[in-house]
Amino acid sequence: MQAVRAARPRGTRRAPDEGTGEISYRVTIACTRAQGEAIGSAEDLFIASEAPPVVVADEPDETKPDDWVIHAYFEAEPTSEELIELRGLGSGEPEIEHLEDSTDWITKSQQGLQPIRAGRFFVHTPMHYVDRPADTVNFEIDAGLAFGTGQHATTAGCLDALDRLAVSGAAFANIADIGTGTGLLAFAALALWPEARCIATDIDPVAIDVSRENAAINGVKTGHNPGELLLAVADGMDSPMLAARAPFDLLIANILAGPLIELAPTFAKSLASGGTVILAGLLDTQADAVAAAYQAQGLQLIDPGHGEWPVVELKAP
Template identity: 50%
Template structure:
């Protein structure tokens, strides 16, 4: 145990939800800080708080960087305090309760003794980057692929774009253990963390059936992602704008009759995202609404092939 520091700022609920899955640009710091968001007063549902734990006193630049993550706190004074002789990683994770979604159980090391019998369980340590399945979009994606499995869907080629901790790729592999799965993220740190989580959860890395291949890439801009297409299941838990921008590329990479699970979008953005994919021959098959977030499942329509009648001699 050693001294550590905590930076506290007020934030809105929407800002807190976004930060649960994305701590950029703080992820570029070494060591990476731990972010925690919490509700201040149940009677004021939009008033939340951001606590950021550092291993050393944050610089003025780091404080300014953190303030930019929560624009609503532009006029608030940051509170920076030293925490004496505390295991700050353990403290920061104490409130991260395990997540149960369908047959999945996602937990931090502090809850290793709580894994229920028969669950598909993954240990995801939040000490380096926040993303244990707590965020509604990640948990919603787990719920969606669990529904696909319950419906008897079978997939052989799967891509997880914007994988983060690797959790959704791990979940897909558990449901379809013979599938070939590739997962990507634009952030090299995320891929490093996904590799560590794969080792913790005994996920074999590689390009063969039942294995997971990890690559650093923005969208589908990687030779391995292009080479392994088309996919019959594509998962992308990113943000609404890149989902819309990537619609043509995602559509091209998805097999006819294939499925797509899209997340990272607020509920009021769902129609715009669905519309972008409708123009690419996708139909909206299902949606899950979680608080202010929406998870979409889309199906790629098959082309109607008309056969010309044989000419008479």
């Protein structure tokens, strides 16, 4: 399962119980991988809907990497206009299911998520708590709507990158996680550099609420002091709290290629001398353009990343 709907600056559209009713309809439509990934950057989905659906994309068969499906969860029977919009997102005709009970179908659909190991980190859902190894840094992230459970390769890649930095002897005292989603990357950074000041932001207030809940579950202290996590709603770097904390010696952003390129000037200005930036959420075909945007700001490319979902590392002069 890849919850690509939240692959925009990592957050959620809305949890099922935040609307006026229960999730009662699920609409499924086949799509290509490109179509599934595209919904992550679509900020204008269902803007005319009174109760917009929660939309996620799924890769049901890893042996068929281009055959994805899109699921849309509605509180009420979808209108003809909403079905037309769904047809435009995928391929073929949407299949409508009436869900007979009040089950949280979005969470249920993700309960099969297996734990992942990335560097020294082990990330799991509550049902896999008993599987926690004794020799890992463990985080429990519920299988909800927010992007960043660790299942997506971009999140796991960022965890690996942070672990490698720590192994190399890097030390950071002022950290920012932009587009935090579940808070996971900020938690990992504080686990590696426990005396650091850390701020995590997201454009979506729901994601910040999710991050705060996850911090409590995982014993991460929130607050303004060293070793504590400050959480704030922010659009990119546009936040008084970010401005007050800058410059950062480590900046992490797992969002999308387009926003990463747009944010290059403000990210570069927010980095301390010699500061490191970790960028993810981009495809291998987008890595060069993202890296070039930051090199144009005077940053040095340290690691261009590799694989389908590269994690790019750059350093300020």
